[in-house]
Amino acid sequence: MKFLVIGASGFIGSHLMNELRRSGHEVIGTSSHEGVDGLLKFDLLVDTLTKAIPRRFLELGDPPVIVLAAVQGNMDRCLADPHTSRLINVAKPIALIRHAMSYGAPVLFLSTGHVFDGTLGNRIESEPIKPVNEYARQKLEVEQFLQDEYPNALIARMDKVVGETSRHHHLLTEWWELARDHMPIVCVEGMEISPTSVNDISKGLKLAAERGLRGIFHLAGPDRMTRAELANRFCAIGNVKSPVVEKPLSAFGFLDGRALRSSLNGNKFQDAIGMRFSTANDILQRFFKNSGALPSPTDY
Ligand SMILES: NC(=O)c1ccc[n+]([C@@H]2O[C@H](COP(=O)([O-])OP(=O)(O)OC[C@H]3O[C@@H](n4cnc5c(N)ncnc54)[C@H](OP(=O)(O)O)[C@@H]3O)[C@@H](O)[C@H]2O)c1
Known part of the structure; x- marks a missing residue:
């Protein structure tokens, strides 16, 4: 493909992209x-x-699957500059989708659990949506365009x-850097997430595209926990001595709203594809194994 x-x-x-290439796709x-x-x-x-x-890539033979993974993903920047963020997150992706539609190319759109209102976690696909910030409203607009058209x-x-090494920027790398600098890991109080491995996401997306899966699916690891719970496991598994501190959402001074619980239920996808996603403990263990020397466990 x-x-x-x-x-x-x-x-x-x-x-x-690496996962697709490893499987022999162009x-x-x-x-x-x-x-x-x-x-x-x-x-x-x-x-x-x-x-x-x-042109030959787009027009010769079967059309390519168009994967929309570009984003202005900074939630506060989406609100601060709605014109530019809407171009990147809504208007231009919709123009691309219209183009893909003109020659029947399948589209794979990456969206977010923040389309829900954040009052409950473990959301399934059919539950009502109500985004609480501009970023999520923008993602939802593309979702709705796709569903309608x-x-x-x-x-x-x-x-x-999250990643399984410290080579890329993600939540575990942020914590790794804080630990290295002997800084506390500060988490939003009660913010519940589904930690999900980027390797599982890549494999799941590849399998879904190969099998022509269509519709809305949640891709999420099996665990739901607060950021602080994940941070405490991070410290325990990595022998990291940074203190984990929880503060209320209001203490972070965010410009736009945040969904307090954005965890997703991934059962529908995992049943459709026949794939199990990694637990948080497995992800953390692989992260520390792959990331080499730990920050020195000095007393902070
Ligand atoms: N990471 C998560 O935990 C998570 C969770 C839920 C949903 N998602 C969704 O997954 C998708 C990918 O997220 P990510 O974390 O991989 O994002 P990311 O690391 O921030 O990557 C964003 C990508 O968008 C590209 N981009 C930004 N502005 C662009 C523009 N004007 N034109 C073309 N490309 C542009 C960037 O390219 P350059 O850097 O080259 O400019 C980069 O390749 C997004 O749709 C996001 O909403 C991510």
Whole structure:
């Protein structure tokens, strides 16, 4: 199969591209910047698909699966600059989807558990949605466009995706760096997440595309826990001595709202694909195994 991964320099896009290539698929990945190794430059704000991507890749043989992994994912920036963030997160992706529709290309849209209101965790796909911030409203707008206009699409909602090494930027790497600098790990009180391995996400997305899965699915690890609970396990498994501190959401001074519970129930997807996602403990163990020397366990 052929895949066009828009946003292949990002955390999930880069892992997915590697997973697809390892399985023998033909993949073109993009970055918004010129000169990123192995990626074509495609800036959603200024470039057009037909100019940036070779025509033969788009038009010869079966059309590529278009993976929309590009995002302005900073929630406060989405509110502070709604014009630009809406272009990146809504208007340009919808234009791309319309283009994909014109030649029947399957679309894989990466979305978020923040489309729910955050009052309950463990959400299933059919529950009512009510985003509490601009970022999630933007993601929801594309979801709704797809549901109305292009059922030949897979909408993959995720919650807290983390890596299994310290080579990429993600939550565990942030904590790793805090521990190295002898700083406390400060968590939003009561914020409940589903920690999910980026390797499982990549494998799950690849299998879903290969099998032509369509509709809305939640891709989430089996555990639901507060950030502080995950941080305490991180410290225990990694022999990290940083204190874990909880503070109320209001103490963080965020510009926009946050869903307090964004955990997702991944059973529908895992049943459809026949794949089990890693537990939080397994992810943490692999993270410390793969990340080399631990920060020295001095007393803080
Ligand atoms: N990470 C998570 O925990 C998580 C959870 C739920 C949902 N998601 C969803 O998963 C998707 C990927 O997230 P991620 O964490 O991998 O994001 P990320 O690491 O921030 O990567 C964002 C990607 O978007 C690209 N991008 C930004 N502005 C662009 C523009 N103007 N034109 C073209 N590309 C642009 C970036 O390219 P350059 O860096 O080259 O500019 C980068 O490749 C997003 O849709 C996000 O909403 C992620």
